[in-house]
Amino acid sequence: MKDVIKDFEWAEELNCAVTVCAKDGTLLYMNKKSVETNAKPGESLIGKNMLDCHNERSKAIIAHLIETGGVNSYTITKKGQKKMIYQTAWKKNGEVMGLVEFSMVIPEEMPHYDRDKK
Secondary structure (H helix, E strand, C coil), rough: HHHHHHHHHCCCCCCCEEEEEEEEEEEEECCHHHHHCCCCCCCCCCCCCCCHHHHHHHHHHHHHHHHHHEEEEEEEECCCCEEEEEEEEEEEEEEEEEEEEEEEEEECCCCCCCCCCC
């Protein structure tokens, strides 16, 4: 799984949190923003199981995403910031290997453009 970390070097300085886990919930990678968001100062969560930090409802969603290779997206407000959460299965040779979560701060009011309109 060390290849996963190398494969995500591009994400290290993104202005959103990127968190990658294996099918069993073991954290494989967290970019700088994810560490700032989810870990205590000086704490490393890599190798720990992210399921330990989730309630039963969330665990069921995670299990469904891994089983189906699906996607889950929603918005939240946390610490006064509105965020978009996008969770998706990551695959290798068509097999689900785990999940990737992107968490980004978004403005309260956000433009929406309908590219289908002519």
